[in-house]
Amino acid sequence: MASDDLAVPKGNSQLHHYVSKDNTQHIISEETSSRVSGVSDHEDQLDRAPFIAVSPIQQSHGPTFTPGRTTEKPKPRSQKLTTSYIPLLAVLGYIGLFLFAWIVLCLLAYKPITTKSYGVLLSNDGSSDQDYRDGGYRTMYKQSERWFRAARVIHVVVAVLTLPVVSIACAAAAAVYVQRRGSKWTLRQTMALADRAWQSPTLAARALVSFKRYASVFLLMALALNALGLILLPLQSVFLSSRVIKTPNQLVTTGGVTDIFDAIDTGRRSAVVAARAAMASTNLYAPYSRLWTRSKISCSGTVQYDESTSTKTWMGLPCSGYGPTAPTFGNMSLLSDPFWAQLPASTSTGLIRQFSLRVNSTATKQVITAADFPAACSPSGNSFFATYSGNSPTINQDVPGTNYSVSACMPYNQGMSPWKATRARQDFYEELYLSFSLGRQSSGSDTGYYKIRVNTTAGYFELPNYMNGQVAGPLLANGPNGLCGPDCYEQGTSKNPIKNSSLLRRASPIVGNMSANSLTAEFKSNTGPLLMTAIAMFGNGSMLSTRALHPDSYSDNYTKVETGDLAGADLCYERIPFVPLLSRYTYMPDTCATLTNGDTGLFSQQYKMVDALYSSASAEDGGFENAFTVAAVLANEAYFTTTDTTGGLATGLTPSFSVSYDMGADTTIPAISKSTIIALSVLMAIFLAALLALAVYGTLYPVWTHQLDSWAMLRIGASLAESATLRAGDASKSSIPDETPGWIGDSTQGESQYGEVAVGGSGRLNKRRAYLSI
Template identity: 30%
Template sequence: MEGRNSQIALQALSRRSSVSEMSRGTTSFNDEDATRTHATHNVPSGSGGLHDELPAYSRAAPPDQFAGRGNSAVLHRSGELPFFTIVFAALVIYSWVVLVILSFRPISAHSWEPFTDEYGRYEKNSNYKLDDHLYRSARIIQSIASVLILPWTSAVCAYAAVIFVQNQKDGLSLTMRQVMNLADRRWMDGTLIAEIFSGSWKKNGSTFLALAVFLHFLALLIYPIQSIVINPTTRHVPTYPVLMGQISDLSRMRAEQDEDSGSDVVQARSAFSKADKHTWQPQLWEKGGHQQFSTFKNLSEMNDPFYSPLPNGFNGGVLRQYAPRINSNATVQIIERDEYPLDCGSDDDNLFASYSSVYTRYPNNAHLYSRSFEISACMVVSSTVSPWTETRNRQNFTETLYINVTNPDIDYSTSPLANGTLFRISLNTTAGYFELPSYMNNQTAGPLLDTDPTGDCDEGGYGCIQQAARYYYNPSRLMKRQDSSRDNSTIDTEQTVPWAHMLTSRKGPLMTTALAIFGPGSFLNTFYAEFNKTKSDMIDANLSSGSQTLSSSNSLCIEVAPLMNMYSRSGYSYVNPDSCISSYLSELGEYYYSANPHDLVARWIDSMFNDESTLENTINAAAFLVNKRFVEALYPTFDIYQDLGMEVKSPESTVAGIVVATIFLGLWIIPLIALAFYGSVSPRWTSRLDSFAMLRFGAFYGSGIFPMLVSRRTKDIKELDEVSGVVRDVGTVTDDPIIPIGRIGLGEGKPLQRSRRYECYKGDSEVLTPSEASKIRRGG
C-alpha cells in the first residue's frame, strides 16, 4: 500500500513538472525523464531525488477502509469578508457624503446662510448641534479609514486571488511565478514597478495583479486628495437678525422735501466752518480698504472714497445688506480767459456771485496807497432742474463751477493770484447702492452696483432680508437759520448775490458748496457788517475800565471762514487757518482794530485759491459734507439688519474638487466590492493565497523541482515560468464509485467542484451527511 501511495505522488509530480515539454508536443515520458529534466538545474550532485512517499497526512484511506470515512470535506463559499467590506465601504461613503453635504449646506437647515421666505421673513435656523456631531463623526471615521484603507484593500485582493487562481480556463493560464507574485502581495511592492518598466510584465504580471495595483494606487491617493479638496473651516452661522435702525433711501426723495428754503446751504456752511483735516470721519469709506479711521487730510489720494450713512466698517455678519453711497470727485484746472463763460451774470438761470473791495490804508498818512481784490463764481445751470433722480439704480452727473480771482495787492508777491487766476472746478458725482461688509464678502465693502440690489432679496433668498420699508415715516424737520446781512463798513465793497438759487430743490453738491461759500449769508456776504458791528460793540463796552487789562498782544476771534481749517498755517498775521480769523488789539486811548476786514478777507481768499491740489482736496471734502447732509435729510425708510451669528466648525470645498475626489473614491469602492463578491461566489480550497498556500504548492511539486537552496535571483529560476500555478481537481484518491474523494493539485485536471469531497486536513474533516450515509448503506 505504501508503495502505491508513492507511485501516485510521483505520477502527479511527473505530469506537472513536464509543462514545458508538453507545450512542445511531447506525448510520452517517464518519471525519470521528468525528474531529470526539472531537477538537474538546481539539485547538486550526490543529492537524493524525489521523496519516496508523501507525508502521512496526505495518504489516501486504505482499500479496506469504509468508503468516505477518510479526512475529507466539501468546498464552501466564504461570505464574511464581503459583508465587512460592505460595512467598511459604507463607513467610507458615509464620512465622504457628510463632508460633501456640510461643505455646501447644513443637514439640519436649508443653508449655512440665513434663509427668508417669499415675503422676506427671516426663517428660524437650527442650533446646528446635529451638524456638529455629524461632522465630528465623519472626521473620526475618515481618520480611521485612512489608516485601514491600504491593508483592507490588500486583504480583499488576497481573498479574491484564491478564486482567481482556481478558476482559470485551463491549467496553463498562470505560471508559478505569476501566482507567487499574487501570494507575495506584490501590488504593494515598489520593486514591481521597476520590473514592469524593464519589460518583464508578461512574465510577472496577470490581469488580477494589474487590477490590484490599480486599486492600491487609488487607495493611496483617495485620502490625500480628500484632504486637499476638503478644508476644515470655521463658519459664522445665523442666529437671529437684529434691526440696527433705519437710514435714508435714495428712492424716497419725497415731494415735501422739494420745497427747500435754503436750509441745505445753511447747514453746509455750518459744516464747512467746523471741517478740518484731522477729525475722524466715521462715514468716509474707501473702496477695498479696511481703514476705519479716515480723515480729510488726503481725501484726493484715497481709492474711490465715498459717503455712506453707516459708519465705516459696519459688518452685516451673516446677512447680505446694502446701503446707499455717494462719491463726488473734483478736478481743478486753471484756464484761459476765453474758456470762462462770458456774461454769466446776464442769465438769471445761471448761478453768479461777485465780490470786490477797495481799501485805502491810512488816509491821513503821506504814504497813502490802495488795496483791492475781486472774486466771482459762475455756474451755468438751470434753477428748476435737479441733477438727482429717485432711484436705487446707479446715477451719475457732473457739475462745473468757474471762479475768477483777482487779488493783486496781497503782501506776498509769489502768490499765483497776484495777477488774477481763472479756475474751472468739475465735480463728478456718482450715487447708488453697495453691499456692506459681511462674512460672505471677506468683510470688505462691495463696489457700486448698477441696479437696485434689493430686488433679489424682495423675493426671499439665502443671506437676504427685506430692507426697504413698506411704510413711510413723517419727514424730519430740518433746522433753519435766519441770517441778516449787514454791511456798515466804510470800506468800498460791491456784491452780487444769487438769492434765487437758494430755493432750488435737491441741489447738486457743487451748487450747494458754491452757495455756501458765495451765496446769501456767506462769509463774503456778511463779514464786513459783522466786523464793523463787533468793533462798535467793543468800543461801546469800554473794556479798558474793567478789571482785566488788555494789550496789543491780545487777539479776538471774529469769524471762522468756510473750510478755513482745511489749510495749514500760512504764517499770515491775521489769518490763522487752524483756528479762525482774528484781530490784534491795541490800546491807543480807545480800543480799535489794528486789522481791517478787507485784509482779512483778502488773506482768506489767498489761502483758499493759491494751490490747485489743495483746492481740489478741499472741494472733495466740501462735497462729502454736502452729500452727508443731503442723505441724512431723506426719509429713514431703509432697514439695516445685523446678525453676527455664531461660530461652528465645518468643511468647505469646491464643486470641481468634490467631483474629482468622488470619481477617485468610486473607482476604488466599486471594484473593491466587486472583488469581495467575486471571492465569495465560488467555493474555495483555502481561505486566502498566503504563505501556507504556497507551502502546499511546494509540497505538491516536491524538492526535486524546488529544492531548499540559496536563491537571491529568483527571476533567473526558469522552473517558475514552466510549471503551472493553477489549482485544479487532478483526480480521485480512491476508486470508490459511491463517494469518490477528489484530490487538489496544480496544472492539468478539471475545475474544482462544489459538491465533491476532497482530501483535507484532520481539523477540517467533515462527517458524512445523512444523504451520503444513506447512499453508502444502499451501496450506491
C-alpha cells in the same frame, strides 16, 4: 498475532488504516496490506506520478476487513466544497465607510448637510427673521461640524483598513484563481500568491524581475490594486484640507439711515447752516469716517519741488499717522473713486447683502476773463447772485489792503432741484462764477475771474461684506433692485422696498425734478452741493453777509490777550468758514476771525477771507479745486443727514432706511476644489470597483481553501512530502517549484463517486460534487 500488537513497518512505506469487526483501528504497512488485500497498487501509482498527489485533507482509505471474514467497504468521509462570504462582507463594509467619509467631506466643502447653504437664506415674508435674530441658525451649522468630525474619524479608520481589506480580498480570490489555472501554472507562482507578494516590496520586486517564474496576471492586478489603495488616502490628505468660514449667527438691524426718497422735497432749511459749520471746523488732514474709496490708498505723503518756480506741491495723502484705512480730505484727487456715504467707511454687513446711498462730487477750476462772467447774474430771479465790497477806513500797517470786492454767481434756473427721486444712477453738474478784486497797499490791485464746476453722481452701492471681499461695490447703474438675492434683508419702505429679486422685481420709481420750495434760489431746500456751498460762503447768514448787514455787532474794540504765551495776540472768536479747506503745502491761510480795532478790525476780517479765496484760486497747486470738492462732500452730508427741529420735535427729513448685518460665527469645513474632487473620485471609482470585483470573484466558485495562506501551503506541502524537504538550500535555485504544477484540481476527473482535491488535478472542482475530507 493480536490486532493491537501489529508492528508498524519501517521505511517510507505508505500507512493505511483499516477497521476490524469490533471497530478497533489498525495501522498496517503497505507490504502487509498488499499481502492481505492487494490494495496497494493505487498508492504505488501515486508515488510514480508526483504531479497528481492527494492533498492531506482528503486522505484515501484502504479497505475495511475482518481477518478470516469477507471484506466490507466503509462509507468514506466526504463534504462538498463551500464558499466564504466573509471577504465580500468585509469589502462591502469597507466600501460603505469609504464612500460615506468621501461623500460627506465633498458635500461639506460646498454645502452643509443640515441646511441648504453656508450663506444666509432669508424669506421675503419674514418667517425666518425671529429665529435668525435669536441665533437659532447657529444650531444647524454646529450639527454640520459634527458631521465633519465624524467623517474625518472614519476617513482615518478607512486609511488604516485599506491594506488589510485589500489583502483579505486578494487572498480569497487567489484561492479561486489557482484552481482555475491551466497546465502552465507552476507551484512557484502559487507560492508567490501565498506569500502575498503584493504586500512585500522585496517579493514584488523579485516577481517583477523574474517575471516568468514568479509573476502572474493576478499578481500584477493585486500589486496595482494595493498601490492604488496605498496612494489614494495620502492624495486625499494632500488635496483635502480644512478652512474656517463665517456662517449665519445672529441678525442685527440698524435704523436711521437715509434713503434718497427721504431727502427729496422735505422742506429743510438748516442743511446750509450745518454745511457752513462743517466748512469752518473740518480738518483736511484728519481721518473722515464717511469718506469712502474703493481701493487701498497710499499714505506716504510726498512733496514735489518745482525748481523753475521754487515752489513745493503736496502730492500725497498726509495720513500715515492714521493708517491706510483712514483717508483724509488732504488730496482727494489721489483717491480712487472717492464718495460720501452715511455709514462709516469701516462698515461691513458680513453675511448679509445690503445697499446704501452714495454721492460723489468733484470740482474743477477754469480761469476765465471778465467777458466770460455771466451778464445774467442779478439779485432777482432764480439765479444765485451775491456781491460784497469794502474800503479800509484807515491806511496803516495793521490793515492788509485798501479795498476788496468779490462777486459769486450761479446763473440760470436755480429754482429747479437737480436731485431726482430714484435709486438709479443720476448725474448732474453745477457752475459757480467768482470774480475777485483786491487793493494792495504796496502793489496796486489784483483781479481774477474763475468758473468752478462741480460734477455730482449719486446712486446706490453694495456695502462691504464677506461675499464681495469686504470692498465697497461699484455704483449701480439701475439701482439695487434685481440684484438682491436670498442673502439680502429687506430695506426701504413698503412703497419702495429692496428685497429678494428672485421672488419680486420692482423698478425704482423715476420721479421728475423736484420743484423749489421758494422762487428764491437761496431759500430752496433741495439744493445741489455747489449751490449749498455758495450759500454757505456768500448767502444770508454767511460771514460776509452778517458783517455787511450788521457791522455794529462786529466793530467793537476787543482787547488783546494779556497774559501767557499768546499775550498781545488778537482774540479768536470763530473760524472763518471754507478758509480752513484751502490749506495746502504752499499756502496756509489764517483761519481765525478776530474782533479788534473797531471798523478797521471788521474790514481786516472781510479782507482776510476774500484774500484767502483769491490767493488759493490764483495758485496752480490744486488746492482751490480740492477745497470745493471737500465743501461739496460736506454739503451732501448736510443735505442727507440734517433734520430741522420745531418746538423740540424733528421735522422734515425722516430716515426710513435700515441696514442689517451678521458678522457670522467661525465654522470649520473641508477645503477641496471641484476639479480635485472629480479627479480623485475617478481614481476611487476604479479602486473600489476593482476591489469589489475581486471580492465577488472570490465567491463565484467553491474553494478548496478559503484563503491561500500558510495552512493552504501546509496541505500542499504535505501532498508533496517526497519532493519538498527541510534540507538547507536556496529556494530560488530549486527547480522543484518550477517543475511542479501549481494549480488545484480533481484527480479523479469525475470518474469516482467522490472527488479528490489534488495538486495538479486535471479535473475542475465542482460545487455539486462531494470530495473526500478529513
